[in-house]
Amino acid sequence: MASLETHFLATLFFAPIGIRRFLCSSSLFLKNPSLFKSKPWYFSNPKWKNLDLYILAVALPLASFAEIFIFSSLSGHSTYRFSFFQQFSTLSLFWLLIVFFVIYDYLDHSLFNDTFFFVYAAIAFLVEYSFIGVGVTGLGTAVYELLAQLTLLCAGCCLVLSVKRTAFFAEFFLSFGLVFKGTWLLQAGLCLYTDAFVPRGCKKLELLPRSPDADVHCELEEDGMRGVALVNLLFALHAILITVSGFGIFGVLSSIKKLKCAEATGPLLAQVESDGLLMQPVHELEME
Template identity: 90%
Template structure:
């Protein structure tokens, strides 16, 4: 993440995926809570509607190659070499995860089942958490530390879902974390890479003449504390706004009788319901 543009592009990926995941999982949960099971990816029918998945499959390798290009241009600086290598590793892990989604139907499900996919996603988020903000100084440390907490939240939710896929609260917080990461990345870009949003008493510094990287430093300790307080306030406002929006959307979905997602109906759900019916005692079915 080296500029406002890259932060904005990351927002365009994270936020829509989180919103789409929340809509689909909530629709599936509201249709029949007792039969809810989280899915690594909620596929649309027909598959060409999964445009975000295929865009990610192409965009992540391009982003990795961009990291290599920047890495080679800054090869004389060991700190930045290490930082870009970390970002490249994190992008590669998530690209492999997207490949899993694309070819999932052709994999051996006895080995690469949904539990494995969730566990792998949790590991990828943990790697991102460990790499987030490395080499960043000044006010950027606070911004990326908060972003790292969101990665840790997503990792924990994925690990919970790998053990218990019926845990809707984990699905909810995973969607919440993805949307929050998207909005906070945009906020981070505005705070660190634009002059208009730099806190009073602080200024943006170019780290290297050849690099778009920048950081925000405050000359006085009082200005630095004020800047950190402002960042924490913005983080809390993002959390409140996303929480309220999620509750409103969930309420609207619960009151609507229309199907909100392709996977809330169709052969897959019918199969699950029929299996559940076969497992119930005969006298219960007769009573109904």
């Protein structure tokens, strides 16, 4: 989390995944709510349509190499050694999860089942949660505390889904949390690493020479309180916008029911239709 660029890249990682999860899970849920089961990743057929998955598998190692490059230029500072370690370890955990999805067809599903993936994702989020905001002072503390709460929400939803994959509310809040994390990371980058979005009465301070890291400090306590209130207001506006958009999209999908993901058009849908055909004669017999 060293600059506006890294925040923006993190936004490109979390927000599209959250949007994709919400669209696919909602489509699957609307087909037949009683047969809904959450998936660690909603694959598309044919395989080339999973282009976003393959892009992530390549992009995350590139992001790690970028962290190594930044670290090598600042290796004389112990502060950046720890910062590099926390970012590299978090990226590595999520990258390994993406790799699991890429080679999913070749894995032993008795061991690497859906429960395993949800538990692993929860652990990755908890590791990220333990590192968020470490060493940050000033206004950045309030910004990253809110980000940590979103990360904890994602971890909790993954744990719920590992136990009960039919819990659509957990799937909804997981998608909500991922999108929210993405938009809030971008907001954090704008608030902490650009002069244009620094609250009035506060200023951005460079932590060390040649460093992209900065923090926002307010000279007066009143300015600091105003800055924290502004951060909380922005957080609430993000939450309202994403919630309203989520329910709006869900309402549109429930009316058109035309969005098709692989998990909603493949074997599961066939099973739903088969169950419907089997139940129809029984219903007609009861009517007679």
